[in-house]
Amino acid sequence: MPLLHISLRAGKPDSYRQAIFDGLYRAMTEVFDVPEDDQFMVITEHEAANFRYGASYLDIARSDDLVFICITANNTRTDEQKKALFRRIVDLLGEAPGLRPEDVFINLTEVDKVNWSLGNGIAQYA
Template identity: 70%
Template structure:
């Protein structure tokens, strides 16, 4: 049950944003074996004054940088996360054409009892 938030510079067409959603969903299905239909994602667009990045770690980023924060159950292994990072960069490179240097991913682990996905219930506790 991953929850994904994506941040990017404003101005990309809808097809570009939809390609990001589609590529992330495919990467999660392949690397984390998430169930079909498990697509809980948002995109926030930011104007240039509200979007900052640097070239830390020797990575030359561009204005096409996309921040991806994924919250998942704390049951995912380090190997699954590494596979997810690789697959996200590959798929976003294919569609919509984001350079691997512009793919910034952060995974947050969350205990299952911290989730309510509807009806005020703790479905996974």
């Protein structure tokens, strides 16, 4: 049950944002075995003055098309699955909406299953 928060600079068309949603969902189903309809994602757009990044941190040449992807997921995946997920996300977002690999910034935060309530005040995974 991943929860994804995606942040990018304002001004991209709906089709661009939908391609990000679609690519992320596809990567999650293919690599993390996320079930069908397990889609909990939000995109937040920011004006240039409210979107800051290191343009060359770690010798990676980022542009204003940078997308921050923060994933919260159960701590049940191997390191290899995580690496595969990062690679698949970059590949799919390169296909559509055409993001450069340098502009895909991913952060994965893992939590215990008991830390989720998906509705009704119940810890469904506990």
